[in-house]
Each structure stands twice: as C-alpha cells, then as structure tokens.
Amino acid sequence: MEAAVVSALMTNIVAKLLVVLDKRSEQLSGLAGDIKHMQSELSMIAGDMEDHLSQKAQPSVVQSSFITRMRDLAFDIEDCLDQFLPCGACDGEPMSIGDQVDFSKEIQKLKKQLEDAHQQKTNYGVKIGSQQQAAAGQLLFLADDDASAFEDHHHHVGIEKPKQELLELLDGESEKMIVISIVGFGGSGKTALAKAVYHCPQVRRKFLHRAWVVASKHKDDAKQGILRAIVQQLLPSVAPDEIRTKQAAQLQELLRERLGIARTRCLIVIDDIEKLLWEALKPIFSAVKSITLLLTTNVQSVANACSSGDGYVYNMRNLGxxxxxxxxxxxxxxxxxxxxxxxxxxxxxxxxxxxxxxxxxxxxxxxxxxxxxxxxxxxxxxxxxxxxxxxxxxxxxxxxxxVLMTNYSSLPAGSSLRTCLLYTSLFPDGRPVSRKTLTRRWLAEGYIEGRLQHSDLEVAEENLKKLTDRNIILPVDSSNNGKAKTCKPYGIMHHFMLHRSMSSNFIAKSFGAKNRSNYRHLVIENHTNGTASSNDHHGASSSHGHLNKICTYVKKNLDNTGSVNKMRPRSITVFGSGGEAVHSNLTGCKLLRVLDLKDCNDFGDAHVDNIYKLLHLKYLTLGSSVSNLPVKMKKLHCLETLDLRKTKIETLPLEIISLPHLAHLFGKIKLKRVSAKNRKNFNLQTLAGVVVDSNSGFPELMVHMKKLTKVKIWCEITSTDSNHAMLSEAIHKFAQAGADISVGPRSLSLHLNNSSKDLLQGDSSNATSSTPGYLSSLKLQGGLSQFPQFVMSLRGLKELCLTYTNMTGANLLPGLRKLPRLVCLKLVEVDLADLDIKDKDLPSLQRLCIVVENPKFPTIKDGALPRLVSLQLLCEHLVGLCGVIKVEGFEALQEIALDSMVNQPTIQLWENEAKKHPKRPRVCLLKRVIVPAETSWPSVKYVALCQDDSNCYTDTCTIDHMEIDLEDPTLQPNS
Missing domain, CATH: 1.10.8 (Helicase, Ruva Protein; domain 3)
Structure with a gap:
C-alpha cells in the first residue's frame, strides 16, 4: 500500500513538471534538461511501483525504506515548484534574477538527491517490482467477493429478507431472457446471497437446469471458458470432449436446441462479471431466451448495463x-x-x-x-x-x-483516481461531504489535470463518478436532478484509507503527531463536549489537551524568525475548536492551498488577519465566528473558491469579488453601488448568492460578469425601485447569453418578495423580454400572480422548482406545457389538487417531486409522463393510495418516495403496488425536518430513513439516502 500511495503522489508531481516545461520553457531554458531528467526518473520509479502493485507482493523492509525516501523526495520537488513559481492558473510575472538563481540551486540539489536515491537502489539491489515474494506465496490480493468467506452459517445473518426479494423476482414467467444483477462493495455478501438463492429448494423446483460459474476464474479465455462451463452444467449428458471442441456459436445452438426441447427455463449465475464479458455473452444468451441470469458485480454501471430493459438491479444493503x-x-x-x-x-x-x-x-x-x-x-x-x-x-x-486493496489497486494506474480516493479519508468517518466541495478541493490541491476537450472540473466530476460507480464512494443524498448532492467513502474502506494515508504522511491528525513534519494535509478533529474524535490516530484525549499539544508543538518548532520549521501542509481542515492554533500556525504554512474552517467554531475576526499572506491559497471556507473580511484579502491572487455560507458576513469589498481567479462565491452577500470607473471584469462562475435591495449595485455589475453560469438572488426591492427594471433586464440578458453552448449550462435561483413578483413577466417596451432564454435550471420561490412569460420562453429548460408560488393548476399547466424538454420538476405548494396532467403532457419528465400540505395530489392521466423514473409524493397527512395517480402507468418507474409520517397501512399499500409493477420500484420514506428559516417562507428538507429506523447507525440512513430541500439547496450548509 505504501508503494501505491507514493506512486499516486508521484504521478501528480510528474504532471506538474510537465506544466513547468510548457509554461516556462523560455525562462527556464537552462534548467529544461535537468527538469526533463527528473521527470524521466520519477516516471520510471512510479512505473516500477505500479509493477509492484500489479504483482500483488508485500514490500520488504529495504523496499519500504526506499519507497519512504521517494515519497519525501517527491514532496521536496513539489515544494520547490510551488515556492518559486507564481500562480499556476496563469503565466504570472517572470521570476527575478535572484529567484532564478535560487530555483536553479534547488533543482540541482533535488536532481542530486534523485541520483543518490537511484544509486542507493542499485547498491542495495532494491527491486520494487520483485516477483520473489509473490512466488513465495505472500500474495496481497485474491478474488474480491469469494464465497468461501461466507460459507458457515454465522455469515447468513440478515440474508433472508434480500433472498425473499430475489425469489419474488425469479417467480415470474416470461418468454424473454431475464437478467437480475446484484451489485455492492466487495465483502458485502453478494456471492453469499446469490448462493442462498441458487440452493433454495424453491429455485431448485422451478429451475430444473442450473449453472454456476465464477467469471474471474476464466480470465484467459473468458467467453469460451464460461460458455463451456455453463453447457457442461446445464447439459450433463453431453460429453466433455464434445463440449471442449465446440466454438461459441455451436455452444449457443446446442443450448437453444436442447433447452427448447425441454421447454423449461434455466438459471445461470455468473459471479463477478465484467462489462466486456457481458457484451460478449449477451447476444448468445438473448438468442436462447429461456434463460434467467443472476449476476454479481462491484460496479454499478455494469449492473445497469446487464439489467437494462426488463431486468432488475438489486443493490446490497449493509447489516443493521x-x-x-x-x-x-x-x-x-x-x-x-x-x-x-x-x-x-x-x-x-x-x-x-x-x-x-x-x-x-x-x-x-x-x-x-x-x-x-x-x-x-x-x-x-x-x-x-x-x-x-x-x-x-x-x-x-x-x-x-x-478486498480493500483490490478496490484500490483496480483503479487505473497513472490516473488521479487513487490520490482522489486517498484524499476523501481526511473527512470524518460517516460525515457526508458535499460533492462540489470535494471536487473543488481536488482541483485546488492540483490533483486534477484537464485533458483534451475536457476541463479540470469535468475530469474531477468524472473521477467522482468512477469512484461512486465502483461503490467505493457512496451517494448520500440527491438533488432535484437525481445527482448525488453529498457523498462519503464506504465505511470500512474509509478506515483503511485513513490508516494508510496517515502512515504515508499524506494526512496528519494534529500538528504534534509524531514524525509528521512532512505531512501534506492536516485535519484537526475534536468535539465541544470534551472528548476527542474516535478517528484520532493516537487514541482519545480531551479537546483542551489536544489544543495544548498543538500550541506546544508550534512553539517548539518556531525558529528565530518566527516561522514554523518543516511545517508545510497543502490543506488545513478543522472540525470543532482550533482557531487559535490555526491562527498562530498560518505564517508557517505559506504553500497552503486549502483552508477549510467552515466547521471551526472559534476562528473569528481576530484570527483572519494572517490569511491574506497565503499567496497560494485557492480554496477558503470560514465559519460562524467570522463577520468581516478586510480589503487586504485582495492579495489572495490564486483564490478560486470562497465559501462564506456559515459566516455572519453581509457585505464584501468589490476588490475581493473581482479577484482574477475567484470562480465560486457562496454566501448571502450584499454588493454596494460602485461608480462606472470602478467597475471591473469578473471571473465569477458561481454566485450563490446575492441580496438585491434598493442600494444594491449587483444589477449593474451582473452584466459585467461574463462568465457567470449559476446565480442565486434574494429580491428585496419594490416594482417602483430603479433596481427592479435593471435586475429584470440583467436576468433576461443572463438567460439569453446561455445560447453560447461553450459556457455550459446556466442556473438561476430567485427568492421573490411580494413586491417583486412581476420581475420575470417582462415589459412590452423591453425588446429583450420576447427573446428566448437558455437556462437549464430555474428555481423560483415566492408568490406569483401568473406563470411568468420569461419562464415559458425557456424552451431548453431541464429543471424547474416552484416553491410556494400560490399558483393554481389552471395557471401552472399551460406554462409547463411550454417546456417540452423539462426533465426534473419540483412543486411545493399548499394545495395542488386542481392540477390535471393529461395524456402526452411533459413527455421528457423523469423526476417529479410534489410536496403539499393538503393530502390531495394532482391527477395524472394514463399516457402522461411516459419517461418518469422517480415519483415523490410528500404529505404527512396522506392516507391510502392516491386514486388520481396510478403507479402501473409509469413503465420506467424506479423509485417512489413518501413522507415518513404516513401510517403503516398506507406504506404497505404503496409497497404492494410497487411489487405489482414490472420494475418493482423501491419505496423510500423521507423524514420532514424543519431547519432555521432564512426568509418568511418555511425552510424544510426531507431526509430518507430506513424502514426500520431503529436499525440505522445514525439518525439518517447511510445507504439509499436522499435529501430534498424545500429551500434552494445551493445555500444549505454542507453536512
């Protein structure tokens, strides 16, 4: 594992060296040869370590010592690059002559250290990729979900309910091929569940012909090997020699012919299937038709592909x-x-x-x-x-x-996936983290490099998707469009990654941790009740003692100049107390890129001063004790993300908002009016959000925010205010600018007061009001007199959320019919009983969430919503089935959500209805939670619970969890 960690880190260092050569080729022409030599050496060593991983051997003591040295050298190279090069997001100013000389000396020193390490490796005969230990039987990996781990009866606890669910799926009759995929993290019992079903007497009686094969045992010739194993078990009367001589087409014909004569279905279990194998086998099985397939896999996309169409995906749940x-x-x-x-x-x-x-x-x-x-x-x-x-x-x-090492080593070598996974372990166990927080932090740390036709952000999102697809990262709650809003590492994988990250100096849990002078990421965790986090590497201690250790360590390591010796983390994250220690330590962390104090409860205005000195800082979040940011923060040239959602800050200086690389700003900010000569161009892409009142300068500034793609606005103006007309025009221009597809999708969220409800109706005297808009997402909250003309012009709108608009069904439906591309719709009202959705209405809609106080839901006629996947009907007073909504009419339905307060007979009725549906959609229970209101409207969110809430590990379910905010989720504090 040590080699794996170092290899992942070195991959990022090599990428940085390449960037240096690209951006500084002329300025550093004299060093180009040395840098290329270092890059070549690092690449070779990283490749050697990857060979070690592929051979699955445990390193010797000498190998481990060499790996540790390479890790420290990689850190030294990274520090050197960061110390001497200006902002990596732009070309920056040329280095002074003195800096060039110092940089040259550092490069020569590092080159010498690299050569010495290489010579040491040769002298001691270190072979990172040695096969000697692997041959001796010290193998590190085996099959991921081997059934032998669950053979005895102790391990079948909790298997009866999932077994019964699968038996019900197998009980149907069909002339087509049926595919049921079992998917989950390694060691979660997929194989044990499949075996329990396979050997069940009920299955034996129904399927007279059965076969079980393990795909991983046929790696050399998977397609032919698996087919022959299946035929041998299904048709034992056929001679083995005859089977061995037949090709795939002949085996397929043999199955079709013999099974057709028998006129009975057969059951085939393929354990640990992969996508390429499925693509090869699918045409063969499809032609036979009388086959029922039960497949197991760790990968969600493989399960989805195998069970597409009329199939079913069963997601493993952990034991309660x-x-x-x-x-x-x-x-x-x-x-x-x-x-x-x-x-x-x-x-x-x-x-x-x-x-x-x-x-x-x-x-x-x-x-x-x-x-x-x-x-x-x-x-x-x-x-x-x-x-x-x-x-x-x-x-x-x-x-x-x-199992854990296989999950890690199966990630593509040379990619940033492994480093991104290691990084997730710095968040507390069981604590969900915002998906966007995670991806933005990856970017700020430099762990993501864009590719041809893919931006850095797209690569970061792709990395998170890949980790989620493998069930290594779990989605925790969903936003309106069904995408995970927060996520967390799989529990046991988190413990393993955290231990290895700490052992490899990647993460430290305190300033005073032994031998942690070379760590890259510092996490301070403690509880205000006086007990330390259970994740502390050195056991429990009091918060007071923990902070004393930090301060003592800082004092011991102060040199005569007042700077901290060998304190060079790239990120500091605090959960709980630690403000004073962080403040006194910041001057020694000049290369810091991420400072996350969102959950630090004692870092206040008196501690903010030193932040402006962190010239490499890219990501900054502050907590509830901060109420002001000084103008000198304008020196944070590299800052990309500023999150002030938990602070008491109301107004920001324009100098901070106009920072050259600031792309994402979160909070509830007021912007004062500025003179025309002080208006600047802005780099902001996300502004969530801004308060517009009569004194706000935002309506004038918005047109200068050319890169803005997501904005949230609280309107506190009247229709007679001059800002009303300016804001209306700015919003229309923002939408129209979305016609340029190169800037990506656009999102707008508006909280309207009673005096601004006509903001989006447009003005006949305004030429822009009749021009179509190109928003992809729109959220409106507040009373409206009618369905806004502006909204009906958004023909490309994909997501719409209307909250407490007080519109009737007669107002709503004509407007909704003007949005043929609408995919996600959320309606939060007191009453929607008069909404009558007819045949062919909303043909593209996939997700519908209706939250009402009156238990009478809209009428949805047969033929409406033909693509609906998720139906959420949330009313705590609901009794029985909604007679106006028929579940069987939604052929693609996968999910039904109800308020957790509805009575048990009602829940049972819905579950029975779901079982009658061909897709057997899951029924989720969502608990209504009141949160502190930011406006006059109720602020409520729904959190999913297990059906047996007492069986959960926390107040909310760790699996199959989703969250629906009735307030716009863009400003909810991250969990």
Missing part, C-alpha cells in the same frame, strides 16, 4: 445494528451473555464496521484469539482496526485486506 450484533453473538460467546461490558464491546465493533459483513467476521475471528475477552479489548481492537487490516501477519484480516 441488531443484525450486526446477532452475527457477533453467533460467532463469539462473549457477546451471548448480556452485560454492560459486552454491550460496550459490541457497540464499538458495530459502530466501527458499519454493517459490513466481512469486517464483522474478521473482527470476530480476531476476538476468538483472546483467552479472556473484555469490552476494553474490543474497543482497543476497533481503535487499531486500520493497523490490523494493514498488518500482513494478522491472518484474521487477510481476506478483508485483500
């Missing part, structure tokens, strides 16, 4: 609290006799393993080695779980270690 405790009791006698001590031990294990079956089994096996088991030993085991999982000599965790 009580199921996890039952598994421990079945395995370890210590937990069978209930006592406070054993309860403490089991609670710690259940909380740490988060329902992952293989992790629970691994910990249970480890506990069996202890002669006199105690609750304290259980808690110590949990605190050291990362070490146990990484310790090659601990055989109890071998299988778990293999």
């Amino acid at each position: 609290k009580e199921e996890s405790k039952t598994l421990l009791k079945n395995k370890v006698s210590f937990f069978q006799a209930s006592s406070p001590d054993s309860e403490d031990g089991s609670d710690a294990i259940v909380h740490k393993c988060l329902g992952h079956p293989l992790a629970l089994v691994s910990v249970a096996n480890h506990l069996l080695d202890e002669k006199e088991l105690t609750g304290q030993f259980c808690q110590d085991t949990c605190r050291r779980l990362g070490i146990h999982m990484d310790e090659n000599k601990n055989n109890n965790f071998t299988k778990l270690r293999q």
Whole structure:
C-alpha cells in the first residue's frame, strides 16, 4: 500500500513538471534538461511501483525504506515548484534574477538527491517490482467477493429478507431472457446471497437446469471458458470432449436446441462479471431466451448495463445494528451473555464496521484469539482496526485486506483516481461531504489535470463518478436532478484509507503527531463536549489537551524568525475548536492551498488577519465566528473558491469579488453601488448568492460578469425601485447569453418578495423580454400572480422548482406545457389538487417531486409522463393510495418516495403496488425536518430513513439516502 500511495503522489508531481516545461520553457531554458531528467526518473520509479502493485507482493523492509525516501523526495520537488513559481492558473510575472538563481540551486540539489536515491537502489539491489515474494506465496490480493468467506452459517445473518426479494423476482414467467444483477462493495455478501438463492429448494423446483460459474476464474479465455462451463452444467449428458471442441456459436445452438426441447427455463449465475464479458455473452444468451441470469458485480454501471430493459438491479444493503450484533453473538460467546461490558464491546465493533459483513467476521475471528475477552479489548481492537487490516501477519484480516486493496489497486494506474480516493479519508468517518466541495478541493490541491476537450472540473466530476460507480464512494443524498448532492467513502474502506494515508504522511491528525513534519494535509478533529474524535490516530484525549499539544508543538518548532520549521501542509481542515492554533500556525504554512474552517467554531475576526499572506491559497471556507473580511484579502491572487455560507458576513469589498481567479462565491452577500470607473471584469462562475435591495449595485455589475453560469438572488426591492427594471433586464440578458453552448449550462435561483413578483413577466417596451432564454435550471420561490412569460420562453429548460408560488393548476399547466424538454420538476405548494396532467403532457419528465400540505395530489392521466423514473409524493397527512395517480402507468418507474409520517397501512399499500409493477420500484420514506428559516417562507428538507429506523447507525440512513430541500439547496450548509 505504501508503494501505491507514493506512486499516486508521484504521478501528480510528474504532471506538474510537465506544466513547468510548457509554461516556462523560455525562462527556464537552462534548467529544461535537468527538469526533463527528473521527470524521466520519477516516471520510471512510479512505473516500477505500479509493477509492484500489479504483482500483488508485500514490500520488504529495504523496499519500504526506499519507497519512504521517494515519497519525501517527491514532496521536496513539489515544494520547490510551488515556492518559486507564481500562480499556476496563469503565466504570472517572470521570476527575478535572484529567484532564478535560487530555483536553479534547488533543482540541482533535488536532481542530486534523485541520483543518490537511484544509486542507493542499485547498491542495495532494491527491486520494487520483485516477483520473489509473490512466488513465495505472500500474495496481497485474491478474488474480491469469494464465497468461501461466507460459507458457515454465522455469515447468513440478515440474508433472508434480500433472498425473499430475489425469489419474488425469479417467480415470474416470461418468454424473454431475464437478467437480475446484484451489485455492492466487495465483502458485502453478494456471492453469499446469490448462493442462498441458487440452493433454495424453491429455485431448485422451478429451475430444473442450473449453472454456476465464477467469471474471474476464466480470465484467459473468458467467453469460451464460461460458455463451456455453463453447457457442461446445464447439459450433463453431453460429453466433455464434445463440449471442449465446440466454438461459441455451436455452444449457443446446442443450448437453444436442447433447452427448447425441454421447454423449461434455466438459471445461470455468473459471479463477478465484467462489462466486456457481458457484451460478449449477451447476444448468445438473448438468442436462447429461456434463460434467467443472476449476476454479481462491484460496479454499478455494469449492473445497469446487464439489467437494462426488463431486468432488475438489486443493490446490497449493509447489516443493521441488531443484525450486526446477532452475527457477533453467533460467532463469539462473549457477546451471548448480556452485560454492560459486552454491550460496550459490541457497540464499538458495530459502530466501527458499519454493517459490513466481512469486517464483522474478521473482527470476530480476531476476538476468538483472546483467552479472556473484555469490552476494553474490543474497543482497543476497533481503535487499531486500520493497523490490523494493514498488518500482513494478522491472518484474521487477510481476506478483508485483500478486498480493500483490490478496490484500490483496480483503479487505473497513472490516473488521479487513487490520490482522489486517498484524499476523501481526511473527512470524518460517516460525515457526508458535499460533492462540489470535494471536487473543488481536488482541483485546488492540483490533483486534477484537464485533458483534451475536457476541463479540470469535468475530469474531477468524472473521477467522482468512477469512484461512486465502483461503490467505493457512496451517494448520500440527491438533488432535484437525481445527482448525488453529498457523498462519503464506504465505511470500512474509509478506515483503511485513513490508516494508510496517515502512515504515508499524506494526512496528519494534529500538528504534534509524531514524525509528521512532512505531512501534506492536516485535519484537526475534536468535539465541544470534551472528548476527542474516535478517528484520532493516537487514541482519545480531551479537546483542551489536544489544543495544548498543538500550541506546544508550534512553539517548539518556531525558529528565530518566527516561522514554523518543516511545517508545510497543502490543506488545513478543522472540525470543532482550533482557531487559535490555526491562527498562530498560518505564517508557517505559506504553500497552503486549502483552508477549510467552515466547521471551526472559534476562528473569528481576530484570527483572519494572517490569511491574506497565503499567496497560494485557492480554496477558503470560514465559519460562524467570522463577520468581516478586510480589503487586504485582495492579495489572495490564486483564490478560486470562497465559501462564506456559515459566516455572519453581509457585505464584501468589490476588490475581493473581482479577484482574477475567484470562480465560486457562496454566501448571502450584499454588493454596494460602485461608480462606472470602478467597475471591473469578473471571473465569477458561481454566485450563490446575492441580496438585491434598493442600494444594491449587483444589477449593474451582473452584466459585467461574463462568465457567470449559476446565480442565486434574494429580491428585496419594490416594482417602483430603479433596481427592479435593471435586475429584470440583467436576468433576461443572463438567460439569453446561455445560447453560447461553450459556457455550459446556466442556473438561476430567485427568492421573490411580494413586491417583486412581476420581475420575470417582462415589459412590452423591453425588446429583450420576447427573446428566448437558455437556462437549464430555474428555481423560483415566492408568490406569483401568473406563470411568468420569461419562464415559458425557456424552451431548453431541464429543471424547474416552484416553491410556494400560490399558483393554481389552471395557471401552472399551460406554462409547463411550454417546456417540452423539462426533465426534473419540483412543486411545493399548499394545495395542488386542481392540477390535471393529461395524456402526452411533459413527455421528457423523469423526476417529479410534489410536496403539499393538503393530502390531495394532482391527477395524472394514463399516457402522461411516459419517461418518469422517480415519483415523490410528500404529505404527512396522506392516507391510502392516491386514486388520481396510478403507479402501473409509469413503465420506467424506479423509485417512489413518501413522507415518513404516513401510517403503516398506507406504506404497505404503496409497497404492494410497487411489487405489482414490472420494475418493482423501491419505496423510500423521507423524514420532514424543519431547519432555521432564512426568509418568511418555511425552510424544510426531507431526509430518507430506513424502514426500520431503529436499525440505522445514525439518525439518517447511510445507504439509499436522499435529501430534498424545500429551500434552494445551493445555500444549505454542507453536512
């Protein structure tokens, strides 16, 4: 794993060196040869480490020592580049002669260190990619979800309900091929579930012909090998020699002919299938038709592809609290006799393993080695779980270690995916992080490099999608368009990544951590109730003691100039207290790129002063104790993201807003009027948001924000105010500018007061009012007299959210019919009973969310909403089925959401209706949560719960969780 971490880091260093050569080729012509030599050496060493990973061997002591040295050297090179080069986002000013001399000396020094390391590697015969240990049997990886890990009866806890769900799916009759895909993280029990179904007497009776194959065992000739294995099991009367001589087409014909004569369906299970294999096998199975396929995979997109059409995707769920405790009791006698001590031990294990079956089994096996088991030993085991999982000599965790390492090593070599995954471990366990926060931080750290025809942001989004697709990162809640709004690493994977990241000096949990002088990312975690985070690498301690350690360490490392010695993190993130320590430490962190103090509760105005000195800072978030930003923050030349949502800041100096690289600004900001000579061009792409009152200068400035693609506006003006007309015109121009597809989709969110409800109606005297707009997303909140003409002109609108507009169905429907490309629609009103959606209405709509206080929902006639995938009907007073909405009419439906307060008989009725549907959409329960209101309208959000809420690990479900904000989600504080 150490080699994996260093290889990922070095990949980023090499990319930076290439950028240096591209941007500084003339200025650094004398150093070009040396830089190219370093780049070549680093590339070779990184490749050597990738070879080591592919051979799946554990490094020797000498190899580990060399890897550590290469890690430190890679950090030194990165520091050198950052220290001497100006802002990486632009060409910047040329270096002075003195800087060029110092830079040249540093490059020569680093080149010498690299050559020395290479010579040392040769002298000691270090071979990172050595096959000797692999041949000796110290293999690091095995098949990802081997059924042998779940063979005994202890591991079948919690399997009955999912087994029954799959049996119901297999119970139908069809002349077509049926494909059911089981998907989930490695070790979650996919294979065990498939085996339980395969060997069930009910299945044996229904499918007289059955076959089971493991795809990973046929890597050399997958298509032919799997087909022959299947034919041999389905048609045992055919001689093995005859099967071995037949090609795929002949085997297909043999299956079609013999199974057709038998006139019975057959069941085929393919464990651990991959997409290319499925694409090769699909035409063969499709021609046979009488086949039912049960497939397992770790990859969501593979499951979706296999089960497209009439198939079904079953997503594995982790064990609940009580199921996890039952598994421990079945395995370890210590937990069978209930006592406070054993309860403490089991609670710690259940909380740490988060329902992952293989992790629970691994910990249970480890506990069996202890002669006199105690609750304290259980808690110590949990605190050291990362070490146990990484310790090659601990055989109890071998299988778990293999599963986790396979998930990591299967990520493409040479890509930024591995570094991005390691980075996610710096967030507290179980704490969701905003998807956009994560991707923007990746960008700020320099871990993302754009590719041909792909921007950095597109690559970052693609990386997150790939990690989510592999179930390594879990989506936690969904926004209106169905995309994950927040996410978090898979629980047990997070523990493993955190341990390795800390061991590799990638992440440190405090300034005073032993041997952490070379860390790249600092996380300060503590609780205000006086207990330290359970993630602390050195065990629990009080918050007060934790901060004392930080301050003591800082004082010890201050040199005569007052700067901190060997303190060079690229990010500082604080959860809880730590403001004073961070403030006193900032002067020694001159290369800092990310300062995330959003959840730091004691970093206030008195601490802000030193931030402006962080000239490399790209990402800055501040917390609730900050109420003002001084003008000198204009020195943060490289700043790209400024998040003030949790602060008390109301007004920002124009000098900060006009920073040359500031692209994303979050808060509730007022902008004062400025003279024409002081107006500047802006780089802002996201402004969420701005308050417009009679004194606001924003309507005048908005037309100068040429790159703006997302804006949120609170209107506090009257229709007679001069700003009313200017804002209306600016909004129309903003929409019309969206015709230029090169700038990407545009989003507008408006909170209207009673005096600004006609803002979007347009003015017949205004020529721009009749010009079509090109927004992709629009959110409107506040009373409207009628459906705005402006909205009806947005023919390309994909997402629309209307909240407390007080429009009737007669007002709404004609306007909605003017939006044929609408994909997502959310309506939040007191009553929508008079909305009558007819045949062929909203032909593109895929997601419909209706939130009402009156339990009477709109009427949706047969033929309407033909592409609907998600239907959310949220009213706590709902009783029974909505007779005006028929579930069976939505052929593509995958999800139904109800308010969690509806009674159990009503929930059962909806679940029964869902089971009758060919797609068997899942029924989700959403809990209504009141949050502090920002306006006169109620601010409410819905959070998904498990059906058995008592079985969850937290107040909200960690799996299949989604969130619907009745307030615009762009300004909800990140979880």
